[in-house]
Amino acid sequence: MKGNKRKALAFSILAGLALASLIGAATVGPVTIPLGKSLALIFRPDGSLESAIVREIRLPRALLGFAIGLALALAGAALQGLFRNPLADPYILGIAGGATTGAAVVIALGWSGPLTLPLGAFLGGLLAASLVYRLAKTRAGRTSPFSLILAGVALGAAFASVTSFIIFFTAGDRRLSEILFWGMGSLGRANWPYLWAMLPVAALGWLALQVRARELNALALGEEGAQHLGLEPERFKKALLALTTLLTSTAVAFAGTIGFVGLITPHIIRLILGPDHRFLLPASALAGGIFLVWADAAARTVLRPAELPLGVITALVGAPFFLYLLRTRPGGEMR
C-alpha cells in the first residue's frame, strides 16, 4: 500500500540521518577533525589530544544530545496525544520547570550526581505535572485545552523563578552561568556517566510509550469515546503523565530546559506521516534526536569559540516554524 511505502521510506531516511548526525557531530567543533579521522578515533583511540576530544567530549555529547532530543520529542508526542492538544509539550505544561527546580534543590543540598540529579528532577517534574493536571481539570472532570496551557505557562514561570532564587543563593560566583544553564539548556556538561543514566531511561521510556500507542490513538475520540473501547482513561493518563515526566526530567537534569523540541517535532512528523501514534512516536523520537544533535552543533560553532545556550537555537528555529504552522493550518488541528 502507498501509505506503508511512505512510512518505510520515512523511517529509512530518519535512521540514516540519525547515524550520520551522530558521526557528523563528532567532526564539528572549535578544533576541526576530519570525518575519516574522527571515525577512526571513535573505534581506535590513539592517546592524542584529538582522540580525547572525540571520545571524551564530542561523542558523549552527541549521544547525550540525541537521547535528550529523543526523550523530549517522545514526551511531547505523548502529551499532545494525551491531552488531544497540539500545543502540549513538557515545557509549556510546566513539567520541565518543575524538574529544573527539583534538580536545583538537589544541587543546593550538595547531593548532585548522575542518579540523584534525575531523581530530584523527576520529583519536581511530578509535582508540576500533578499540579497542572489538577488545575486544568474542570469540575466535570475534563481538561480544557486552554486552561491546561495557561496553568502550564503560569506554573512554568513560577518554578523558573524559584529555581533562579535557589541558584542565586547557593551558586556563588557561578550564579549567572548556572541560571543560564538551567533556564536555556546546554549539552556542555555531557559525560559518559550522564549518558549511562540517560540511555536506559530514554530506551525504556520509548518502549513503555510504544506499547501504549494504540490506546493513545483511542484517546483521540475523547475520554468517553476511549472508555467505550474498554480503556480506563484515568489510569492511563496517570501512567502516561508519569512516563513523560520521567523522560522530561532526566533530560532536564543533564541539559537544563531546552524548549520547542517536544512541541515542534511531533507536529512536523504528524504532517508527514499522519497522527497514528504507532508511527508518530518512533518517528518523532528519531527526528527529535537528530534535531537536537544539529542544534547543539550550531550552538557550538556559530559564535566559536563562545558557545550559545542550546535553547537559543531551538527557539530560534522552533518558534517561527510553530507560528508558521499555526497560521497555515487554520482550523486544522486547533480547536
Next chain:
Amino acid sequence: MRISLQNLSFAYDSRPVLEGITLELGEGEILALVGPNGSGKSTLLRNLAGILRPTAGSVYLDFKELQKFTPRELARLFGAVEQERHVGFDFTVRELVELGRLPYLGRLERLGPEDRAAVWRAMALTHIEEFADRPISTLSGGERQRVFLAIALAQEPKALLLDEPTAHLDINYQLEIMEIIRERARAGLTVIMALHDLNLAAQYADRMALLHRGRVLALGRPEEVLTPERIKEAFGVEVAITRSYPTGAVQVQLLPPARAGQGLARLGPDEGRDEDGGG
C-alpha cells in the same frame, strides 16, 4: 442481549440524577429514551456503559451483573457513541474504525483476518467504504456520525448505546442513521438511544421511556407514552398527538400557547392535521 435495570439510582456527589429506574429490554429491541434536557438520559446511558457506577440498584446483562464485567468485556458487549464526539487528530476513516477492534487486541497484537473482516463489515453496514482512506476532517457531519457508528459496530457488540445519534444532522442524514440502526436491531442488536426528537423516536422505537427529573414517567409503545398530559408534565408545553399518514407513527405537534388555551390539544387527529397545514 437481554438488558435489565432494577431500581437503578445514580447521584453526582449527593445530587440525585436518576431515581429508581426499572427497565427490561429484549434482544433486537429498540428503546428510545426521551425527556427534557437534564432529565437523565445521558446519565442513564453512561451507567449502562459502565462509565458511571450506579449508586443503588443494579443492571443485569443476560443475567450477569454489570459490575462483574471488566471494561474490556463491556466494550465487547456494548458499542456506544456519546453525544457530540470530536476527533482530536486527523485520522483516516479506516484508522478510526480499526479502533473498534481494541477490546479484542493485545497491546502489541496486529489486526488479524477476523479483525479486518469486522472492520470491513462495519464500514459496509454504514456505507462508508468509499471514504475509507479519507481523513475524518474532510467528511460531513452525517458521514462522521456514520463513522462513529461503524467504530461501535466494529466492536461486534450485542447492544448499541447511542446518545443523540442524529443531533445537528440534516433530515436526509437523520434518516440514513436511523435506518442503519433499525437494520442492526433487526439483525439482533439491542438498541438504547437517547433522542430529543420525539417524532423520530416515535417512528423508530419499539418502546419509549419518557424520563423526567431522573424518573421514568412513562414506559411503553410510542402511542402509550406520548400523550398530551405526559408531555405537558415533562416539557411544560401543550401538544396535539396525531398519526402520521403514510407510516402510521404517532406524531407530536407543538401548539402555540394562545391556541393551546382554546383547547386545540383535545382536537382529533384529522382536524389537527388540517390546522397544521393551514398554518
